Amino acid sequence: MNKKLLEQLKKIRQDYFNSPGNAILSLLMLFLLVKVGIWFISWAFINAVWTGENNEAARPGGATWAFIIKKIRFFLFGFYPKEHIWRIIVTVALMGASFVPYFMKRIHHKVLVFIAHMIIWPLIIGFFLAGGIGLEQVSTNNWGGLSLTFILSALGLLYSFPIGILLALGRRSEQPVIRILSTVYIECFRGIPLITILFMSSVVVPFFLPSGVAIDKIIRVVIGMTFFQSAYLAEVIRGGLQAVPKGQYEAADSLGFKFGLQQYLVIMPQVLKITIANIGGISISFIKDTTLVLIIGMFDLLGIVKPLASDSNWLGMEPEGLIFAGLVYWGICFAISRLTYKIEVKANTLPAAGVKA
């Protein structure tokens, strides 16, 4: 018999069967795992139904993936008119393409690219998705599904970044007014649940606007979420600021850098490098937080499950819808987690941005 196999068996015995109690627990766990695994596989694959026109196609003990397949357009694009869906694809493609300059070696001041994003992204979204100039207008009421999740997350993260950095610097400022204002802002928005902010933005804000002035709900929600997220980001960045040794500031001073250049060339590159993992972490939780918009009647990827499963032809399909949405969220978050890890690996092996090797 193979020696390696024997060794492995021995290790398994040592780790999982080293006493009667542990042996029983191990067997019990194994039994549960197999039992649940078999049940899930038979539900999700063996007994699953992949085709059908309504819920009569459903089979007991099996998932009805036909529901997802029939409704995939709505999961991805919400109730956006079918003939205009290309506009969503163009928007996402353009936003994706706008990342290319980050990888161009010729561009040293990547922060300019970031500022460009802050201006260009809303223009892209406004022109292609909302329409009105040249393209037929599509009410934001019809936006939904994965594309809404994407837009809320992208805009929220984009704008919360500069605000978060300013707040973090503000909180460490020597000027009391700036420091107190920053602190109050951060503590306020961290102390209020996101749900409250969303309710305020959707229910209360319309009453404070002068009559005839209507700010679109999506804009109100993005602003509210940005406020919320920037407060969290500020604290993460402040943590990073505290980790930069005093000597770095002194070094920057001795080079004659004023505050702006000191931060831009010396401090922030180090801060961002230290905080990559944390920023990735709160970004992931922010993307998951966007699901809360379902309580104010916006149908993001999770929220759209309910209306889709209320279709009289597909009653009782919530489990399939929720599992599908969950899998997509997991995919997105896992991808970001891997990306963060890669950036971290890269950042630790390269000199800080702005300093030439």
Place this chain on the structure above:
Amino acid sequence: MSLKATFKLSAAALITALLSLTIVSCGSKETAVTAEATAAPAESSTSTLDLVKERGKLILGVTAGVPGYSAPDGEGVWQGFDVDLGRAVAAAVLGDPDAVECRPLSAKERFTALQSGEIDLLCRVTTWTATRDAELGVNFAGVNYYDGQGFMVAKDSGIKTLADLDGATIAVQAGTTTELNLSDYFRKNGMELELITFEANEQAAAALEAGRADAVTSDSSQLYALRTKFKEPENFDLVPELISKEPLGPVVREGDDQWLDIVTWSFMTMLNAEEYGVTSANVDEMKASSDNPNVKRMLGVEGGVWEGFGLGADAGYAIIKSVGNYGESFDRNLGAGSPLNIARGYNALWVDGGLQYGMPIR
């Protein structure tokens, strides 16, 4: 912690607390703010009718998905019993039932959306109560569905009326008014009750299906929706009586009587049409040849009723032609023509022993 730091911390905490207090008080003042805000647009701006005509479409507040009442169909178009009423109003005002934009709203948002002018009409399974009428600056334009707390039982259980439920085991969702109503009703009538509570309605219904309970109770519309998820829905039915009143109806902003009238009479037209046997299929024939003066007035052949509302003479005709009468809409979305298979019950016409009574069109 140094003294200075402590001071700074408490100052920050104080400011935070003050700010959040302001926010909270804004929240509780909401209804007051609301009332003021409502009065303004109705008087200062143009009437809802003009607004809808100018815009060319009606903006309808609906649920985020309740089977049969409002839900997106396979093409993503919102359909349902409540949506039909909105389509009827659009047909009457604009001559086009498809000129409706449905705006899904959460329960919390629905009245704000109406008051702030975001929507023109709210058809969102909303119960007509005195408080809502008095405090929210809204008006109810009728009752398109008489809902209420009912009981679902197995057909072979022998339970035919509420009285048969004496001593029964009843499943209910915990911590709801439904649960309160249930025990109140049984106590009031000196009946014995064995209660099993569940976290969700679905679990309560499952208890009935599994035979653990003799009956499950909830709003009757809910029970019908739950029944569609049973393996053998044909073996279960509701006892005919309800023990609570949940009249659901369309809602408009207060202060625009013309618009309220239009919504009310669009609905009344659907009821009258059913009573006089006018359907979307025979409406042309009826318009051409009916001798019934009620039908003639309703379809605009004579009387000039609709002009009085600021509408075209064929408003009534447009409603029936495009949406159908009340019975047709009920049947298509909730009744035998839908998976819900809801019995007409209290929602039958008054001539059939129900509560739906169309005021005379004359």
